[in-house]
Amino acid sequence: MLDGEPIIQVKGIVKDFPGVRALDNVSLDIRPGEVHVLMGENGAGKSTLAKILMGVITPDAGEIIYKGKSIQIRTPLEAQSYGIGGVHQEFMLVPWLNVAQNIFINREPKRWKGLPFIDHRRMHEESAKALAKFGISVDTRQPVKYLGTAVQQMIEICKVLTTGPKVLILDEPTAVLTEREVEKLFQYIKVLQSQGVAIIYISHRLAEIRRIGDRVTVLRDGKYVGTVPVREVTDDTLVQMMVGRNITQMYPRHRRASGPELLRVKGLCVKDGPQEVDLVVHEGEIVGLVGLVGAGRTELARAIFGIDRPVKGEITVKGKPVWPKSPQQMIRYGLGLLPEDRKRYGLALNMPVTKNVIMASLRRHFRFMIDSQKIEKLSNNYINELRIATPSAYRLVRYLSGGNQQKVVLAKWLDTESKLFIFDEPTRGIDVGAKVEVHALMDKLVQEGAGILMISSELPEVLGMSDRIYVMFRGRIIGHFRYDEADQEKIGALMLGIGVKEADAS
């Protein structure tokens, strides 16, 4: 199956953006029925290549060959005419249109052939049917902006699937999905594969790639590094190909005795969310908070940070009782939150890196006027420390790759010099090399006396970095472990609610 003629060949593609060569003479071929994984560090050029194939941007040089014939893909519509379609890394839905309108945008089914009357009933039925395949039932008349990010992502996936693609491009599709949807998506990918659909799959998650990938192509700094069968390559080799060096320690953590209490949460309840939550974070500690997506971890973080109001409970910061009224207030108490949904809550996309970096720490930088030289220097420090790939500190954040945007949010919170952080999925979408750097940075922060509550869906990360771990299930904390008594299986079972008495679980 995998030795067939390629459906698409990319030859010598070059793409320049101001100040960066995003793709530098990249060639590869995609065969029908294969899951071809694209890997590489943040900013390596993966999304750029995906966008070229989807007709969103045009290459400066190079050739695309479709079934042996040289073609031009100038628009998404042209891509669609070749059966090429995909899901972007960033959301592309129209927020105020409803689910069905989004799925069938620009190709609404007509009531009578040739006449411009939309068959709304069919549109809604088919949308619902497509979503049902993934176990999702939503009112297709709802504007998508009211739906959660996971459901929005599935809508994007259904949107391309209903076009019946021959080449399906998925750019980090699982970043915002819950385990259940990931499972469904992977099953569906297998079905598509058996029908001969070629799939280009972009992800930073090695475990995923091992599950569904056939071949993997690695890019580094816009250059082609190599293509290898997934089964024949070790994780170490892949990492080496991506970052060009060996990484010896994924979790650089120096654990030490913890200091005084920084945060205490007691009996906290949020409407339709977490219930009776007790937890503590001390100085010098990284405290992991695990649970399935939907367990209430993000809701808890938002309540502590004053975005959503808790209805009951107590919160003390350094022994002082506080009742979270707004994020601004909690920032003054020394709390920082790295949010899960960064595009929405974390960044000003149309501002440069410099402005984003100081956005949460303005009070500290603003004396009589902003010293722009100082801010530039400060930003450059973060750019170096976090290895943010950008040609300059003044580049608008919207032009950075997804993972590098994530690092800018991180820099912004680091600059608040907070003592207490809530990190919600801090390394999501971040490449392996940068992950280690973020981990090292977290370690450094707690060495210097900070405390971190880390929400993560990646168990190895939690086990590798935390001093203590809380397990959350259906809004309640149902388990608490010291790192040396925690093991992946015990925690994994608890996350799924296995072994939880019904009374606790309800």
Ligand SMILES: Nc1ncnc2c1ncn2[C@@H]1O[C@H](COP(=O)(O)OP(=O)(O)OP(=O)(O)O)[C@@H](O)[C@H]1O
């Ligand atoms: N529209 C644009 N304008 C300017 N520069 C851009 C634009 N799009 C991408 N770039 C730059 O091109 C390079 C490659 O970006 P790309 O988004 O392809 O990376 P990526 O491999 O997808 O990274 P990530 O893992 O972070 O998503 C980056 O340096 C990025 O800043």
Ligand SMILES: [Mg+2]
């Ligand atoms: Mg990308």
